[in-house]
Amino acid sequence: MQIKLNKTFYFFLAFFIAFLYWVLDAFAISRLHQSSWIEELFFQTPHSVPLLKCLIAVVLFLTTLVPLFIKPKASKTSLLEFGALEKLSTLLFASLATKFNILKTQESFEKLLHLEASIVLLYTQDHISLYNENLFIKTSFHSKDIFPFRANTYEKSDVEAMVVRCFTEKTPLTQEKIFFNDTPMSIFHFLLQEEETKKTIGALMLVSKDASFIQRHTSLIKKYLPMLTFALLLSLKKEQLEKQLTDYAEESKSRDEHLNLLNYESINEHLFYEFKRHKRYKTELTLMLLEINMFENLSKVFPEEAIVTLKKEFVHVIHKSIRDVDILGKWSHNRFAIVLPNNTFKAGVGLANKLQKIIETAKFLPIGKISCSYGITSLSPKDTLGSFKARAENALTKANLHGGNAIEVSLQNNELDNNTL
Known part of the structure; x- marks a missing residue:
């Protein structure tokens, strides 16, 4: 609509200028030759030169229309910004977003803005994790995982303090000055938010010696943030799906190869056999589930090799404490099950107390001491296999809610239901 109005305006202006010239020229000639203005206007005098007058009018008309044929030059800055974003997006989405793509893009982004370093942070409800790694991160951070609401045994660096502060305040843009190797630097902190939900998934921190340069390119950075957020979400979703597929593949096997332990499917087969036996012969059956307390936090603090070692030693301790007829297996990623044939819940409680004392005194290298939660139930005549396991x-779950290191018994009759031992 705006373009059409501009064209109409220019054509009207060109016509008006040509017409004005025509009228004024006729008036000037009539005054010069003492002739009639109307006759001069329509070339009815001997000294009229219609061809020249028409040519001048056409030139004036076309000259007025020249701006319509001149395209405005694109801003050099916008062209550079577009080229930079195009390059970054090509790196980010060269294939289905992966961590490798994101890290390569960050390296390119650092060169583009002449950064000393960039830091990609991922947020959970009570935890911050460093996504990338560079010399600045190794020097400024004690760990790749930061727990803002926990008391730390070490003194936080200026950068760590800023990260925690920005995490709690959730300020969209923060700028602070620090000294790194005795060199003054500026750190810019940008939140990474989903466009639709505005949910904060993390942050991008930029470390630069030239704060004014970053400020001049804030527009570019703000356009890059949604791209980085989307790529991170894709990458995290991909990693989550791969982990689920791996866990499913592990659970689909009869044994856990790392722990030399029966998997969930095999435990289910044993439970089904004992369930049928109970229905036919009225035999007793007790199921105990165990979980290492704070396992998820241990997995974040210690390397994977240490966690596997912990599980192996834990399984070894339990194996030594149960009967030959009892069946030990893996219930889920961080839960274990003990099937106790021909035993009531009281025997299960006795075994849980025994394990509790052993585990409290044991030391699991390199992690140290741990504790467990125990959930126990016995099969009832009215049970289905599903209600028994549930x-x-x-x-x-109730034992965990008691703060861990608790034994919870739940039965179908209400004799000991919801009672913590």
């Missing part, structure tokens, strides 16, 4: 899981 009750054991509910008992374990």
Whole structure:
């Protein structure tokens, strides 16, 4: 609409200028030759030169229209910004977003803005993790995982303090000055938010010696943030799906190869066999579920090799404490199950107390001391296999809610239901 109005305006202006010239020229000639203005206007005098007058009018008309044929030059800055974003997006989405793509893009982004370093942070409800790694991060951070609401045994660096402060305040843009190797630098902190939900998933920190240069390119940075956020979400979702597929593949096997332990499917087969036996011969059956307390936090603090070693030693301790007829297996990623044939819940409680004392005194290198939660139930005549397993899981969940290192018994009759031992 705006373009059409501009064209109409220019054509009207060109016509008006040509017409004005025509009228004024006729008036000037009539005064010069003492002739009639109307006759001069329509070339009815001997000294009229119609061809020259028409040519001048056409030139004036076309000259007025010249701006319509001149395209405005694109801003040099916008062209550079577009080229930079195009290059970054090509790196980010060269294939389905992966961590490798994101790290390569960050390296290119650092060169583009002449940064000393960039830091990509991922947020959870109570935890911050460093996504990338460089010399600045190694020097300024004690760990790749930061727990803002926990008391730390070490003194936070200026950068760590800023990260924690920005995490709690959730300020969209923050700028602070620090000294790195006795050199003054500026750190810019940008939040990474989903466009639709505005949910904060992390932050991007830029370290630069030239704060004014970063400020001049804030527009470019703000256009890059949604791209980086989307790529991170894709990468995290991909990693999550790969982990689920790996866990499913592990659980689909009859044994866990790392722990030399029965997997969930095999435990289920044993439970189904004992369940059928109970229905036919009225035998007793007890199921105990165990979970290492604070396992997720241990997994974040210690390397994977240490966690595998912990699980192996834990399984070894349990194996030494149960009967030959008892069946030990892996229930889920961080839960274990003990099937106790021909035993009531009281025997399960006795075994849990025994394990509790052993584990409290044991030392699991390199992690140290740990504790467990225990959920116990016994099979009832009215049970289905599903209700039997669900009750054991509910008992374990309640034991965890008591702060860990607790034994919870849940039965179908209400004799000891919801009772913590």
